[in-house]
Each structure stands twice: as structure tokens, then as C-alpha cells.
Amino acid sequence: MSTADTPSASAGRKRADVRRNEQKLLDAAAAVFVRMGIDAPVREIAAESGLGMGTIYRHFPTRADLVVAVFRHQVDALAAAVDAAPTAGTPYEVLRQWVHQFVDFLVTKHGLAEALHSDQAGFESLHNEFVERLMPVLDQLLKASTAAGYTRSDVRAYDFMLAIGNLCIGVENFPDYQARRMIDLLLAGLARTAPASTGEEPEQP
Amino acid sequence: MSTADTPSASAGRKRADVRRNEQKLLDAAAAVFVRMGIDAPVREIAAESGLGMGTIYRHFPTRADLVVAVFRHQVDALAAAVDAAPTAGTPYEVLRQWVHQFVDFLVTKHGLAEALHSDQAGFESLHNEFVERLMPVLDQLLKASTAAGYTRSDVRAYDFMLAIGNLCIGVENFPDYQARRMIDLLLAGLARTAPASTGEEPEQP
Amino acid sequence: MSTADTPSASAGRKRADVRRNEQKLLDAAAAVFVRMGIDAPVREIAAESGLGMGTIYRHFPTRADLVVAVFRHQVDALAAAVDAAPTAGTPYEVLRQWVHQFVDFLVTKHGLAEALHSDQAGFESLHNEFVERLMPVLDQLLKASTAAGYTRSDVRAYDFMLAIGNLCIGVENFPDYQARRMIDLLLAGLARTAPASTGEEPEQP
Amino acid sequence: MSTADTPSASAGRKRADVRRNEQKLLDAAAAVFVRMGIDAPVREIAAESGLGMGTIYRHFPTRADLVVAVFRHQVDALAAAVDAAPTAGTPYEVLRQWVHQFVDFLVTKHGLAEALHSDQAGFESLHNEFVERLMPVLDQLLKASTAAGYTRSDVRAYDFMLAIGNLCIGVENFPDYQARRMIDLLLAGLARTAPASTGEEPEQP
DNA sequence: CATGAATGAGGTTTCATTCAT
DNA sequence: CATGAATGAAACCTCATTCAT
Incomplete structure (x- = not known):
């Protein structure tokens, strides 16, 4: 909160976070698909990934x-x-x-x-x-x-x-x-x- | 086909309807399964068959x-x-x-x-x-x-x-x-x- | 089936049947109300009484x-x-x-x-x-x-x-x-x- | 009421809404229960509360x-x-x-x-x-x-x-x-x- | 950007009631 | 008259999706 707030750095940091989130999502989805099939509830994937549902929709609209x-x-x-x-x-x-x-x-x-x-x-x-x-x-x-x-x-x-x-x-x-x-x-x-x-x-x- | 159709079964009149309905259901279900898969809404099958939803549940509980x-x-x-x-x-x-x-x-x-x-x-x-x-x-x-x-x-x-x-x-x-x-x-x-x-x-x- | 078919007798017999049916219904309903409350399905009472649902509606419209x-x-x-x-x-x-x-x-x-x-x-x-x-x-x-x-x-x-x-x-x-x-x-x-x-x-x- | 309402809790804004909704639900349910008994349709409570049915299920699963x-x-x-x-x-x-x-x-x-x-x-x-x-x-x-x-x-x-x-x-x-x-x-x-x-x-x- | 509460369409199922047999 | 099959409205509940925070 104190050090990362420089506007120049925040962009770089963000991007890394985004990429990490995407990876989390992919891993989570893979795991859930295995457990429940490709029709698994979105919420399940969200829970597995530790991220919010909105985040899934941002990264993968459909x-x-x-x-x-x-x-x-x-x-x-x-x-x-x-x-x-x-x-x-x-x-x-x-x-x-x-x-x-x-x-x-x-x-x-x-x-x-x-x-x-x-x-x-x-x-x-x-x-x-x-x-x-x-x-x-x-x-x-x-x-x-x-x-x-x-x-x-x-x-x-x-x-x-x-x-x-x-x-x-x-x-x-x-x-x-x-x-x-x-x-x-x-x-x-x-x-x-x-x-x-x-x-x-x-x-x- | 030849023996079971004896007209003597006067009491079976209703039975005949029931059997015909069951056949309608089977036909309708077959058609709908083709169109929409086996997860097709029950309502759809009812519509296709021209019968009510309740009828389906009577004949085929699950x-x-x-x-x-x-x-x-x-x-x-x-x-x-x-x-x-x-x-x-x-x-x-x-x-x-x-x-x-x-x-x-x-x-x-x-x-x-x-x-x-x-x-x-x-x-x-x-x-x-x-x-x-x-x-x-x-x-x-x-x-x-x-x-x-x-x-x-x-x-x-x-x-x-x-x-x-x-x-x-x-x-x-x-x-x-x-x-x-x-x-x-x-x-x-x-x-x-x-x-x-x-x-x-x-x-x- | 053979003896009771005289038209004159059928009317008298019927009335007795009707009364007996009503009694059956009352008994059955009492039993079912005890089991399932007064909102019990009509079908349940029909089953208990051994009579058809239509008969219930004939005797007790509501x-x-x-x-x-x-x-x-x-x-x-x-x-x-x-x-x-x-x-x-x-x-x-x-x-x-x-x-x-x-x-x-x-x-x-x-x-x-x-x-x-x-x-x-x-x-x-x-x-x-x-x-x-x-x-x-x-x-x-x-x-x-x-x-x-x-x-x-x-x-x-x-x-x-x-x-x-x-x-x-x-x-x-x-x-x-x-x-x-x-x-x-x-x-x-x-x-x-x-x-x-x-x-x-x-x-x- | 005095201590919990500190404005510093900026993140708690949502929380406030949720709590208000829960209150709405309780009030609505109370009113509907009075009108229609505790078996009232969920939809009725939803309508009374101005909220969606899903919200009710979220707050009160059964x-x-x-x-x-x-x-x-x-x-x-x-x-x-x-x-x-x-x-x-x-x-x-x-x-x-x-x-x-x-x-x-x-x-x-x-x-x-x-x-x-x-x-x-x-x-x-x-x-x-x-x-x-x-x-x-x-x-x-x-x-x-x-x-x-x-x-x-x-x-x-x-x-x-x-x-x-x-x-x-x-x-x-x-x-x-x-x-x-x-x-x-x-x-x-x-x-x-x-x-x-x-x-x-x-x-x- | 991330979150998750809210929404409500859409599926399932039950039963009161009618009506052909 | 008796029957019970058929009907379909009405209730339930679950998610996909949106959007205020």
C-alpha cells in the first residue's frame, strides 16, 4: 500500500497480477472441469480459484x-x-x-x-x-x-x-x-x- | 401383433387410449431427444406429444x-x-x-x-x-x-x-x-x- | 353380474351402495386427515377409501x-x-x-x-x-x-x-x-x- | 449503533446494503406470513420486499x-x-x-x-x-x-x-x-x- | 480492476379438478 | 354412477449474468 502506489509502478504490477489471475483461473477451471464437467457452475470455478466471479467474466466473457x-x-x-x-x-x-x-x-x-x-x-x-x-x-x-x-x-x-x-x-x-x-x-x-x-x-x- | 389385438377386450377401451398416449409420448420424446438431447425440458416433450406434463410424469416418473x-x-x-x-x-x-x-x-x-x-x-x-x-x-x-x-x-x-x-x-x-x-x-x-x-x-x- | 341386472332392483341397490360409499369416504378421510392433516391430497383419500377420486367430488364437491x-x-x-x-x-x-x-x-x-x-x-x-x-x-x-x-x-x-x-x-x-x-x-x-x-x-x- | 457506524469503514458500504436487504426481507416476510401464513410462496415475499427470489435463498437457504x-x-x-x-x-x-x-x-x-x-x-x-x-x-x-x-x-x-x-x-x-x-x-x-x-x-x- | 450480491428465467415436480370411458 | 388418466397452474430451486461498490 505504501510503496506500490507510485503510478508508474502500478501499471507494471497490475499486469503481473492479471497474468497470475488468469493462470489461477485456468488451473481452477481445469480442476473443476475434471470434477464436474464443462457445465460446472461458474461459482464453483470462482471458489476454486479464490477469485471473484466477475473476474472470470472479465477474462473469459463466454x-x-x-x-x-x-x-x-x-x-x-x-x-x-x-x-x-x-x-x-x-x-x-x-x-x-x-x-x-x-x-x-x-x-x-x-x-x-x-x-x-x-x-x-x-x-x-x-x-x-x-x-x-x-x-x-x-x-x-x-x-x-x-x-x-x-x-x-x-x-x-x-x-x-x-x-x-x-x-x-x-x-x-x-x-x-x-x-x-x-x-x-x-x-x-x-x-x-x-x-x-x-x-x-x-x-x- | 396378430394375437393381442382381439376386439373382445371391451373393457380395454380406456387401456387402448392409455397405450396410444404412451406411444405418443415415446415418439415425441424420441423426436425431442433428437432435437435437443436427452436433457430436453419435459415441457418440450409434452408440447411435442400434445399431452400434458403431468401425463409424462404418470407414465415415466423419472x-x-x-x-x-x-x-x-x-x-x-x-x-x-x-x-x-x-x-x-x-x-x-x-x-x-x-x-x-x-x-x-x-x-x-x-x-x-x-x-x-x-x-x-x-x-x-x-x-x-x-x-x-x-x-x-x-x-x-x-x-x-x-x-x-x-x-x-x-x-x-x-x-x-x-x-x-x-x-x-x-x-x-x-x-x-x-x-x-x-x-x-x-x-x-x-x-x-x-x-x-x-x-x-x-x-x- | 347375473342376478343383479334386473332394472327394478338396480335402483334400490344403488342407493345402498351410495350410502356405503359415503361412509367409506368419511372413514377414509378421517383416517387420512389424521395422518396428513386436512390438506391431504385428494388422491390419498381416494386410495384409502378404495374409491375413485371422481366419487369424492360427486359426494363432496368442495x-x-x-x-x-x-x-x-x-x-x-x-x-x-x-x-x-x-x-x-x-x-x-x-x-x-x-x-x-x-x-x-x-x-x-x-x-x-x-x-x-x-x-x-x-x-x-x-x-x-x-x-x-x-x-x-x-x-x-x-x-x-x-x-x-x-x-x-x-x-x-x-x-x-x-x-x-x-x-x-x-x-x-x-x-x-x-x-x-x-x-x-x-x-x-x-x-x-x-x-x-x-x-x-x-x-x- | 454508536461504535459500529464509523465512517472510516469505506469497504463496509456494501455490507450496509446487505444488512438493509436482510432487514427488508425480514420485514417483508413478517408481513407476508401475516397475510398468507408461513407457507406463503417465496415469490410473494420477494415481491413484498422488492428484492429478487434468489436473494432470499442466499440469505435464508431453507x-x-x-x-x-x-x-x-x-x-x-x-x-x-x-x-x-x-x-x-x-x-x-x-x-x-x-x-x-x-x-x-x-x-x-x-x-x-x-x-x-x-x-x-x-x-x-x-x-x-x-x-x-x-x-x-x-x-x-x-x-x-x-x-x-x-x-x-x-x-x-x-x-x-x-x-x-x-x-x-x-x-x-x-x-x-x-x-x-x-x-x-x-x-x-x-x-x-x-x-x-x-x-x-x-x-x- | 476485482468483488460477490442481486436478479430472474427456466427447469422440475405436485396435485386439484375435469371428463371420456 | 364410478373411475382414474389427463391437464396445467403454481410452487420450488438453481445458476448464468450483471453491476453497484
Whole structure:
């Protein structure tokens, strides 16, 4: 109160505070989304963050803004992961590993997979966010694997990405559902039947 | 259909109305669920059906009751379909066909796939309904195909069924998502890689 | 079904049925009023009586009609009780005894005392019923006791009757409340202090 | 009032509004309870107070909370009244006066006496509130009067308090009912019959 | 800028009452 | 006459959102 009141300093200080608040909000929202789903009461997030509700609305005018922000944060990490990963094994193996990282991510942050498909107004942006950030990564992995003859060439990264996300839905609600196995089934379906010999008869029109 | 309609049931006149109303409700609810999801306001369903709200509560005290009823209706049809189908082709082909019927069903009645995974209180019954009615059918198809050497033996009908349901999620909201292809990918993953030559030891019991 | 169908007999039979139904309704209503108060759902009474709701409305178009009927039944019994009682002891003693019978009645049929004071539309008739039937009885007892010099002359039967009723309220809800003692206190206050000697100046204007 | 209103509490401005609103609510609720009983629609109270329904729920989550609050307010005043009163006359006279104040209170805030006996869930607290605050006061008055030889020793403050409350019921609905006289009758019954001569052994400790 | 009290639309549910059977 | 299914008004309560402090 005594030292920080210089007008010149206050601007700088404020900005730092604002940024810290935004981070608090993101963390809190992530936690609450996990607990209560993306429709959690705003007040809950406010309480979790220790901030006021008005502050949430200042930073994220619509709920979609907040959700997108929460997930962008984590999607960024995932997109970056592909580079950080040691290039271990064949391109197909690299693809497998990334897919499982993706699954880890979806499964850990529970409720996220479901959220990707919400038809609630304004959540296209969430979907878009995901697509824009992760599809290129997945596309590149797919292409590399296909080019090396490991995988079919008729699978679009977009479909594949959504499929992975979808297969993760319900993991918490139905503990007996073993999503990993289905992911592996999908990956198996993706692999070339005979390693670069048969010629890959496309069964699909 | 043939035996139950005997006109002799004169005292059943009222009964007939009641039954018709119940049917109206089921139809209306199905329609509204498609439009607005399973969380649609009860009032909406009342309006759609042309009946009063109280009537809904009389027939289906909880929302889950209504949802289950709506879907049971349709699940029954699907369960029956396996018998009606002409036994065309190999067991694997029969499996494929039934799976695609299942997908037709899920995709047509939109919102249904999502509903299967609702964690809302009381929807376990919906999930159970599905599992109890359809899993046996799918299990039988799977076993037949595996026995004939067409498919892997390490895939549980339960996982497979949920996976199929999951892959159908988002079909309407994201028209560019081609669920069918992913279903086919899953089916491809299910098929034995080399027709009874490579061995492909099932690594899971 | 076979014998009773003669048209001549049906009219006579009906009337008997109607009367029996009315009695069923009164009994059922009394029971339900005890259980759930006079605001109990109509359906509850229908269920208790084994009759349909429509039948209730036919016999007692408004709720007040039913309530009045239920209590008239029991009030009649109480009014008659004064004659049936053996004239034991002094007029004051007779008065005491009748008051305690009244209390028995109110306390037994629980909810009744409260009902007497309901301001719900149409319940004046209930109150009136009570006043018209019982006040004359009480008045007569009071006058007899006063004439014999046992009790004060400045107490109106109307007030006294309502007071007794009031003192019985809450007996079930608050089991520690000993209504009888307060009734006795009231009766003590009613008695002439010194047996026809002191004069007991009335403090009231 | 003198110390808490210091203008220095600039941050407390909001606090003042909140407190004022709470007061508005209490006043409005008191008024509505009088008009429509303690089961009055929440919306009615909201309208009366000029505030929103949500505000009521914020301040008083359950209906019982509101009712208790409304009456606590007034009970406090009554409990305090015993000290404020000039010690006029004999202990019995003081008792009489307080009882009549109590009656004034009950009669004025109409509906209150009835409310004390509601068996609705959660209204024990209302009853308790009354008992805890007022019974000690009444007990002290009774004991003083008894010690001075004016009144019987076998009357429990609890019963007496409920009796007074009960006798006030119906004052508005039945304007011909003169509760005051019955209160006086009860007080007369409480007084020792002959001033310390007859003996009248107290049969209860 | 941050706060959180206030708002009130909108969902759910209950029941008195009507009326077709 | 009896029945009880249908109706829908009315009450409850919960949040998303605004805005005075």
C-alpha cells in the first residue's frame, strides 16, 4: 500500500497480477472441469480459484472462451510433445506412441473427450482449437508412417483424430470399458495388412 | 401383433387410449431427444406429444424411465434384426452387416450415442439396457466369426460395443467426420491379419 | 353380474351402495386427515377409501364439504355424550368430565384441533358446525355449575370452548407439552375461588 | 449503533446494503406470513420486499431459516422487555404484565401463534427458538411469584408458555373469540386459591 | 480492476379438478 | 354412477449474468 502506489509502478504490477489471475483461473477451471464437467457452475470455478466471479467474466466473457483457454493450454503441451519425443523406432511406432500420449492426455483430464463433442453454442471453437493444433501433428505422423509403407493411405488424420477422442469417452463412467484395447484395435486396422507386399486392396469405396 | 389385438377386450377401451398416449409420448420424446438431447425440458416433450406434463410424469416418473423406454423400443428392434437378417456370406460378413445396422441405428436416432455415456444420475439403466440386450447378440456374432477363423479372439464384445457407439458420436455436429470409415478401420483391426497363417497369437485371454 | 341386472332392483341397490360409499369416504378421510392433516391430497383419500377420486367430488364437491362431513360425524357423537353420561357428582364435576371427554376427542382425532382454526377458504363452516353443535351443550353445563355456585359467571361458553380446543393443539408434535394440565388450570381459573363467600372481584372489564 | 457506524469503514458500504436487504426481507416476510401464513410462496415475499427470489435463498437457504429469523427478531425484543419493564407491583402483577405483553406480541404478529405449532419439517427450530429465549424469562417470573406465595408451584413454564401461545390462536379468524379473557382465566387458575392459608400442597416438585 | 450480491428465467415436480370411458 | 388418466397452474430451486461498490 505504501510503496506500490507510485503510478508508474502500478501499471507494471497490475499486469503481473492479471497474468497470475488468469493462470489461477485456468488451473481452477481445469480442476473443476475434471470434477464436474464443462457445465460446472461458474461459482464453483470462482471458489476454486479464490477469485471473484466477475473476474472470470472479465477474462473469459463466454464459457466457451474459458473452456478453450483451459484446453489450449494443454493442447499446446501435447503438440509440442511430438518434437520432444526421442525418435524411437519405426514411424509407425512413433505414431503409436504419440497416439497413446494423446489418449493419456484425454483420459487423464477427464471430461475432456466428451467436451470435444459438445453441441453447446460456442464450442465449435473448442473443437477447432483441437483440430488446428493437433491435426497437423497427427497428419505428419500418419504421412511418415504411410510413406514408409507401414500404414494404409486412405485414412484421414481428421477422422482418425476424432476417432481416438471418441474411443476415450466413458472411461471413467464405465470402468469396465477398456478404451486402450479399442485404440489398439483401431491402430491395428490402420496398419498395412501385409508388410508392403499385397498392394493394399482398399476395401472401402 | 396378430394375437393381442382381439376386439373382445371391451373393457380395454380406456387401456387402448392409455397405450396410444404412451406411444405418443415415446415418439415425441424420441423426436425431442433428437432435437435437443436427452436433457430436453419435459415441457418440450409434452408440447411435442400434445399431452400434458403431468401425463409424462404418470407414465415415466423419472427422466431416466422415459429415456430408457424410448430406447428400449428401438433396441428391441435391433436385437431382433440379427435373426431376421438373411445369413449372407461368411460369419465375418454377417458381423460386419450387423455392426453397420447398429451404426445406422445410432446415427439415425441422433443424440443416442451420446446419451449412452451420460453420467447423469439414473442413466446407468440406459447403459445397462443396451448392454443387456445387444451385447449377447454381438457376442454371438463375434464368437461365430472367431470360431471360423476370421477374427481375433482377444476382443471383448463389451468393449467392442461401446467402441462402436463411441465412434458414432459427433456425426451430426461435425458433418465432416466420417464415422463409417472409422468403424471399418475398427473392423479391419478386428480381422485376423493373415488368413490363419501368421498365427497372430492372441496376447490377451 | 347375473342376478343383479334386473332394472327394478338396480335402483334400490344403488342407493345402498351410495350410502356405503359415503361412509367409506368419511372413514377414509378421517383416517387420512389424521395422518396428513386436512390438506391431504385428494388422491390419498381416494386410495384409502378404495374409491375413485371422481366419487369424492360427486359426494363432496368442495374440500370443505368433506371436512365438515367428517367432523360432523364425530361431533354428533360428542354432543350425544352429555346425555349418556351418568350424572355423577356436582354440576362442576359433570362439567369437568365433559370437558375432559372433549379433550379426549380432540386429542385422539389428531389434527382436528388445528383444523378448527384453519383460515382456508370454506372452513368457517367447519367452525360453525362445531359451535352450533357443541356450544349449547357446554353452555348448559356451565350455566348449571354457575347456578349452583361453583363457577364464575363471567365466562362465555364460546370463548371457553375455543380455549379448550386451542389448548389441545400441539399435543402430538410436542410430546412434552402436557395439555391436560393446562386444561385443569383453565378449569381451576373457572372455579369460584372461595366457595360462595369471598366474592372474588372480577378483574375484567 | 454508536461504535459500529464509523465512517472510516469505506469497504463496509456494501455490507450496509446487505444488512438493509436482510432487514427488508425480514420485514417483508413478517408481513407476508401475516397475510398468507408461513407457507406463503417465496415469490410473494420477494415481491413484498422488492428484492429478487434468489436473494432470499442466499440469505435464508431453507424456508425454516427465514421463519426462524423473522421470529427471532421479535422474540429478542420480547425477551428484553422483561428487563425494561418497571418493577411495578407484586411479582404476580409483573408476571401478569409480561404475559399480556407476550399476548400483545402474538396477537399483533398474526399467524405467529399458529406457526409455533407447525409440524412442517424444519420448524422444530422455530419452536426451539421460542422455548430457549422465552421460557427462561417466564420461568423466572413464575418462580418469583411462587416464592412470594402468589402462585401455584406445580405449573411448568414450558406448558404455560405453550398454553398462552395456543390461547392466542384464532384471534383474527374468529373475531368474536376473546383470547384475553381466556388468558386471564388461565392466570386465575395459576393464582393460589387462598393466600397462603389453605395449603394446597404442590403435588409436583 | 476485482468483488460477490442481486436478479430472474427456466427447469422440475405436485396435485386439484375435469371428463371420456 | 364410478373411475382414474389427463391437464396445467403454481410452487420450488438453481445458476448464468450483471453491476453497484
